[in-house]
Amino acid sequence: MTTHHKDAATSIDKRVGALFKAAPSVLTPYSQLMKAASAGGALDGRTKELMAFSISIAIRCEDCIIFHLRAALSHGAGREEIVEAISVAIEMGGGPSVVYGGRALEALEGLS
Amino acid sequence: MTTHHKDAATSIDKRVGALFKAAPSVLTPYSQLMKAASAGGALDGRTKELMAFSISIAIRCEDCIIFHLRAALSHGAGREEIVEAISVAIEMGGGPSVVYGGRALEALEGLS
Amino acid sequence: MTTHHKDAATSIDKRVGALFKAAPSVLTPYSQLMKAASAGGALDGRTKELMAFSISIAIRCEDCIIFHLRAALSHGAGREEIVEAISVAIEMGGGPSVVYGGRALEALEGLS
Amino acid sequence: MTTHHKDAATSIDKRVGALFKAAPSVLTPYSQLMKAASAGGALDGRTKELMAFSISIAIRCEDCIIFHLRAALSHGAGREEIVEAISVAIEMGGGPSVVYGGRALEALEGLS
Amino acid sequence: MTTHHKDAATSIDKRVGALFKAAPSVLTPYSQLMKAASAGGALDGRTKELMAFSISIAIRCEDCIIFHLRAALSHGAGREEIVEAISVAIEMGGGPSVVYGGRALEALEGLS
Amino acid sequence: MTTHHKDAATSIDKRVGALFKAAPSVLTPYSQLMKAASAGGALDGRTKELMAFSISIAIRCEDCIIFHLRAALSHGAGREEIVEAISVAIEMGGGPSVVYGGRALEALEGLS
Numbered sequence: 001m002t003t004h005h006k007d008a009a010t011s012i013d014k015r016v017g018a019l020f021k022a023a024p025s026v027l028t029p030y031s032q033l034m035k036a037a038s039a040g041g042a043l044d045g046r047t048k049e050l051m052a053f054s055i056s057i058a059i060r061c062e063d064c065i066i067f068h069l070r071a072a073l074s075h076g077a078g079r080e081e082i083v084e085a086i087s088v089a090i091e092m093g094g095g096p097s098v099v100y101g102g103r104a105l106e107a108l109e110g111l112s
Numbered sequence: 113m114t115t116h117h118k119d120a121a122t123s124i125d126k127r128v129g130a131l132f133k134a135a136p137s138v139l140t141p142y143s144q145l146m147k148a149a150s151a152g153g154a155l156d157g158r159t160k161e162l163m164a165f166s167i168s169i170a171i172r173c174e175d176c177i178i179f180h181l182r183a184a185l186s187h188g189a190g191r192e193e194i195v196e197a198i199s200v201a202i203e204m205g206g207g208p209s210v211v212y213g214g215r216a217l218e219a220l221e222g223l224s
Numbered sequence: 225m226t227t228h229h230k231d232a233a234t235s236i237d238k239r240v241g242a243l244f245k246a247a248p249s250v251l252t253p254y255s256q257l258m259k260a261a262s263a264g265g266a267l268d269g270r271t272k273e274l275m276a277f278s279i280s281i282a283i284r285c286e287d288c289i290i291f292h293l294r295a296a297l298s299h300g301a302g303r304e305e306i307v308e309a310i311s312v313a314i315e316m317g318g319g320p321s322v323v324y325g326g327r328a329l330e331a332l333e334g335l336s
Numbered sequence: 337m338t339t340h341h342k343d344a345a346t347s348i349d350k351r352v353g354a355l356f357k358a359a360p361s362v363l364t365p366y367s368q369l370m371k372a373a374s375a376g377g378a379l380d381g382r383t384k385e386l387m388a389f390s391i392s393i394a395i396r397c398e399d400c401i402i403f404h405l406r407a408a409l410s411h412g413a414g415r416e417e418i419v420e421a422i423s424v425a426i427e428m429g430g431g432p433s434v435v436y437g438g439r440a441l442e443a444l445e446g447l448s
Numbered sequence: 449m450t451t452h453h454k455d456a457a458t459s460i461d462k463r464v465g466a467l468f469k470a471a472p473s474v475l476t477p478y479s480q481l482m483k484a485a486s487a488g489g490a491l492d493g494r495t496k497e498l499m500a501f502s503i504s505i506a507i508r509c510e511d512c513i514i515f516h517l518r519a520a521l522s523h524g525a526g527r528e529e530i531v532e533a534i535s536v537a538i539e540m541g542g543g544p545s546v547v548y549g550g551r552a553l554e555a556l557e558g559l560s
Numbered sequence: 561m562t563t564h565h566k567d568a569a570t571s572i573d574k575r576v577g578a579l580f581k582a583a584p585s586v587l588t589p590y591s592q593l594m595k596a597a598s599a600g601g602a603l604d605g606r607t608k609e610l611m612a613f614s615i616s617i618a619i620r621c622e623d624c625i626i627f628h629l630r631a632a633l634s635h636g637a638g639r640e641e642i643v644e645a646i647s648v649a650i651e652m653g654g655g656p657s658v659v660y661g662g663r664a665l666e667a668l669e670g671l672s
Binding site: 033034036037038041042043047048050051052054055056058059064078080081083084085087088089090091092093 | 388391428
């Protein structure tokens with residue numbers, strides 16, 4: 001399992017890296033936007049990554065789930081926080097967020 | 113094909129089961145909500161599962177398609193009803209519902 | 225209330241009528257598609273309009289809610305069936321479907 | 337402005353209240369789910385309401401924005417936290433989240 | 449009609465302007481991203497605004513429709529091009545894009 | 561890589577073909593709608609396929625990305641045009657369009 005999700009994360013990085021090279025005039029400001037939006041401020045960086053992770057589940061974007069889950073983990077997010085972010089997504093997304101929440105929990109095992 | 117879609121359904125069950133164990137305070141009421149929403153009433157259970165299946169195609173949620181298609185089949189839904197539920201999704205979702213409707217039809221062969 | 229929702233339905237008809245005149249080569253086949261998708265078959269016309277209504281709530285499209293609710297009513301759909309179609313949307317859409325379901329119920333009063 | 341957004345919040349409550357009465361078997365477990373998902377745990381209640389607010393912007397649900405913004409405010413969320421939750425939504429939603437984020441900021445003035 | 453849509457466009461500008469002031473670290477790079485993405489290159493600026501307009505219909509974002517329609521018009525887009533961009537959205541979005549396409553066509557009258 | 565994306569395109573064709581056979585009364589008008597919406601007019605066919613491709617990224621529909629990318633290529637779309645259509649999607653879709661844009665760029669290598 002671990003291998004599968006870590007490989008998925010690596011593939012995302014590779015694809016986004018290639019896109020960055022192809023469209024630097026758009027990806028450079030996007031990367032600044034992302035940095036600014038996820039930097040610690042009134043809300044800390046961990047909370048913001050959990051927020052992006054929760055949005056990812058609600059909108060059913062599997063690559064986004066892996067990307068922001070990995071970022072949340074690297075900010076020290078714990079299992080309980082992750083499960084609670086999944087729960088908020090379910091409140092906002094119903095059944096589809098249950099199945100994507102299940103995928104997110106599986107990714108948590110894979111990335112830990 | 114059969115094996116592939118049945119395995120997918122089993123994986124969904126396993127992931128949702130794990131999520132249930134991780135977040136019972138949220139999944140227990142969700143499961144009650146799902147039971148109440150899909151129980152036979154003025155509309156029968158088969159119709160309601162076909163409705164959830166049609167929504168699944170319109171919102172492009174592949175796990176949801178498999179989950180609610182299986183439920184519709186277990187309520188005795190026939191091929192024609194399933195194809196007509198796909199057709200309503202196409203009316204409401206255009207081209208993306210055509211490609212997901214194609215996946216849904218393939219899943220029908222796989223789950224039958 | 226009644227006036228508000230009936231006016232909204234009339235405005236939708238007027239706008240779609242104008243679009244039909246502007247793009248007949250696209251709207252003519254769409255209208256045939258809609259007719260075919262919503263015609264009674266293995267599922268009857270009322271069920272199909274309730275299905276389209278339920279999708280409308282799940283995807284948060286207010287004009288679609290009014291359009292398909294009116295069609296369901298014209299096929300003789302009753303209050304209980306409408307409430308149950310809202311319930312399936314909530315199962316599939318969580319909180320956003322609760323608020324749009326509330327709007328749908330209000331529209332039911334307005335269009336009845 | 338204040339009046340407009342407070343009225344909008346009151347209308348949401350009234351519509352959801354009517355839906356609750358029409359479909360108690362579905363709304364009762366939904367309300368339990370919402371309570372469990374938004375209760376303080378590893379993440380506190382304020383953070384969770386800001387998360388639901390951020391999802392609301394990303395998915396373009398105006399009633400949801402008002403509902404969860406009001407809840408975040410009642411948990412003591414400050415202006416900076418709200419602006420940062422909007423920022424995460426923009427990271428995840430691009431231009432549409434900019435325009436809905438603008439609406440959210442306007443609602444903040446209206447509800448404060 | 450004219451007044452209504454021009455006022456709507458002004459309100460969008462005012463709200464986004466306020467958001468810009470509240471979150472300059474996120475809105476500044478977003479604005480650079482938007483400028484880079486919509487600048488003439490292999491595709492000209494008019495085509496790109498029509499593309500953003502078409503996406504706006506497909507995702508049912510009314511403020512986005514007004515924003516990008518105005519931009520397309522300021523790049524000299526003609527009525528036929530606008531109607532064809534609506535048509536592509538219908539191909540990709542089905543019924544909901546028909547009703548939002550109708551709104552877009554009405555906005556065209558209002559903004560012209 | 562090439563093989564993977566070409567196989568994916570073939571699978572889409574096969575699934576949609578099967579759906580066409582199962583629901584000709586809906587797929588026939590859809591196919592006419594698609595033909596009319598994508599035919600050259602005020603906008604040429606290549607531009608329209610790039611528009612549909614851009615929508616596909618913004619709505620995160622992977623099969624749609626492959627389908628419309630292939631069509632754009634068959635209309636002679638060049639790499640720069642494709643990258644710019646991805647860029648417009650990012651303007652309209654934020655982070656999720658970045659990851660799906662990365663997938664689209666990878667598909668471009670695979671289909672070329």
